[in-house]
Amino acid sequence: MKIGIIGAGNVAKALAKGLIQTGHEVQIGARDTSKLMSWTIAPSVTLKEAAQFGQILILAPNFAGVEDAIQSADPTLFVDKVIIDVTNPIAIENGKFTLTIGTNDSAGEYIQRLLPNSHVVKAFNTVGAALMTQPEIVGGADMFIAGNSEIAKNTVTTILQSFGWRVRDLGGIENSRWLEALVMVGIAYGMKHQVQHNAFQLKTA
Ligand SMILES: NC(=O)c1ccc[n+]([C@@H]2O[C@H](COP(=O)([O-])OP(=O)(O)OC[C@H]3O[C@@H](n4cnc5c(N)ncnc54)[C@H](OP(=O)(O)O)[C@@H]3O)[C@@H](O)[C@H]2O)c1
Structure with missing residues (x-):
């Protein structure tokens, strides 16, 4: 498929590389293409x-630039498309990582409100860029997704499975609240134990 990436940092590059390797055409959108x-x-x-x-x-x-990035890209170009939201509303306050929104709202819901006629799927946000298309590094980890459109989630699931992820669908986009909070678990553990890469696995009985 043709995949456009809005934003051109570490995550954009990691996803672009993996998507191209799995047969997609990718263009990365940057506000400063010279970078x-x-x-x-x-x-x-x-x-x-x-x-x-x-x-x-x-x-x-x-996340702080997401609305501006959508406006610069032209929101009408997002209509009816599957939008994969990888953002985490993370900031550093008093030297510590924190979420700028959470519990009763999320980046995923905020983006779905900005793009009411698009199909937003939260994905990739619970792992670092280096793992996003290479889950075998940690072995047997899960990728969690959330979104309101089953069709859009099926599309994203196909992409995730092509990278080797087992996909765990949490339901509607409001469940981004818990996926974004989950990131803080990985950050806290990683900082305390000097672990660079971690991912989550859900066990069911
Ligand atoms: N890094 C990870 O391992 C990881 C994992 C999971 C989720 N995430 C989430 O993924 C997102 C990207 O992370 P990253 O590590 O790739 O960040 P990054 O390397 O800092 O790159 C951020 C990108 O966003 C662009 N940007 C910022 N404000 C913008 C705006 N107003 N309009 C257009 N582009 C704008 C930057 O452009 P300039 O270069 O022009 O500033 C840069 O290309 C974040 O929301 C982060 O929380 C990251």
Whole structure:
């Protein structure tokens, strides 16, 4: 499929590489395309060009910039598309990581409100960029998703399974609240134990 990535940082590059390796066409949308001139794995284009290109769009800016990035890309280009939201509303306060929204709202819901005619699926946010398309590094981990459209979640599930993830669907986009909070578990554990990579696995009885 043609996939446009909005945002051009570590996550965008990791996903672009993995998606190309699994047969997709990818364009990365950057607000400053000159920053990616030496990065040749996927074409880097403007935010609007990436949004135009993608049948599926991945939102991968910092959460604080997400609304601005959507506006720059042109929200009409998101209509009726599957939007994969990888963002985490994380900030550092008093030297510690924290969520800027949570419990009764989430980045996933905020983005779905910004794009009411798009099909937002929260995915990839619970693992670091290095693991996103290579789950075998930790072995047997799960990828959790949330979103209101079953069809969109099926599309995202197919992509995730092509990378080797077992997919755990939590339900509607409001469950992004718990996926974004889960990230804090990984960060806290990683900082205390100096673990660079971690992922989660849900056991059911
Ligand atoms: N890194 C991880 O392992 C990881 C894992 C899971 C989820 N996430 C989430 O994924 C998102 C991206 O993380 P990252 O590590 O890739 O961050 P990053 O390397 O800092 O890259 C962020 C990208 O967002 C762009 N950006 C920021 N504000 C923008 C705006 N207003 N308009 C357009 N582009 C804008 C930046 O552009 P400039 O270069 O021009 O500033 C940069 O290309 C974040 O929401 C993060 O919480 C990250």
